Amino acid sequence: xxxxxxxxxxxxxxxxxxxxxxxxxxxxxxxxxxxxxxxxxxxxxxxxxxxxxxxxxxxxxxxxxxxxxxxxxxxxxxxxxxxxxxxxxxxxxxxxxxxxxxxxxxxxxxxxxxxxxxxxxxxxxxxxxxxxxxxxxxxxxxxxxxxxxxxxxxxxxxxxxxxxxxxxxxxxxxxxxxxxxxxxxxxxxxxxxxxxxxxxxxxxxxxxxxxxxxxxxxxxxxxxxxxxxxxxxxxxxxx
Numbered sequence: 001x002x003x004x005x006x007x008x009x010x011x012x013x014x015x016x017x018x019x020x021x022x023x024x025x026x027x028x029x030x031x032x033x034x035x036x037x038x039x040x041x042x043x044x045x046x047x048x049x050x051x052x053x054x055x056x057x058x059x060x061x062x063x064x065x066x067x068x069x070x071x072x073x074x075x076x077x078x079x080x081x082x083x084x085x086x087x088x089x090x091x092x093x094x095x096x097x098x099x100x101x102x103x104x105x106x107x108x109x110x111x112x113x114x115x116x117x118x119x120x121x122x123x124x125x126x127x128x129x130x131x132x133x134x135x136x137x138x139x140x141x142x143x144x145x146x147x148x149x150x151x152x153x154x155x156x157x158x159x160x161x162x163x164x165x166x167x168x169x170x171x172x173x174x175x176x177x178x179x180x181x182x183x184x185x186x187x188x189x190x191x192x193x194x195x196x197x198x199x200x201x202x203x204x205x206x207x208x209x210x211x212x213x214x215x216x217x218x219x220x221x222x223x224x225x226x227x228x229x230x231x232x233x234x235x236x237x238x239x
Contacts, residue, residue, distance in 0.1 A: 024107040028118040031156035034166040035207045041114050043215040056106045059116040061094035064101045070094040077176045084130045091122050092144040099145050120195055128191025129184050152225055155192055158207035160185045
């Protein structure tokens, strides 16, 4: 399921640079805290660099001068009194700056954009987790991003028990968003899985697999996506 036939992959490598140049490819990584999504994003970036493909890494919240200031507010563990509505609008404000200042210009240049969290995080965390209206969040997400959606969203799925085990192993200081209770994360995970069921761009991956196996599956998915679009592009040119 996850392996690309060698002839298709060869086709991809023969044309990848020409295809990527001037073509938008926006990939997002989603998951619970401590799921390993950031590690997988970085590994994909290294793979792209090795293939000579231009890429840009961005993160949410943050990624711009204003966004990083908002990030500091959102993640500061001392800001426990931050209301749910304030939290939502701060995330969206940071996102709007990131899309306009960074993501859209990069895509217009033909750069592959790899984003560590995007609007699906807001749907999962503030919608399913905090209990805010999903319709409201959908409307605000669309407004903040001007309707810009990823081509591929990798959801690194881990059970909440695994999240708790990883927290205990790391002994790291948790930020405000990582201080939630088990029931909260249960709701967030359920939200992600419901999104994955309804959105074709989602690729659900077992986050308990080894780092290398996860990376291999992600790379196969990216190769497959690009090879399919090469075929579509070639067909249009023939017409």
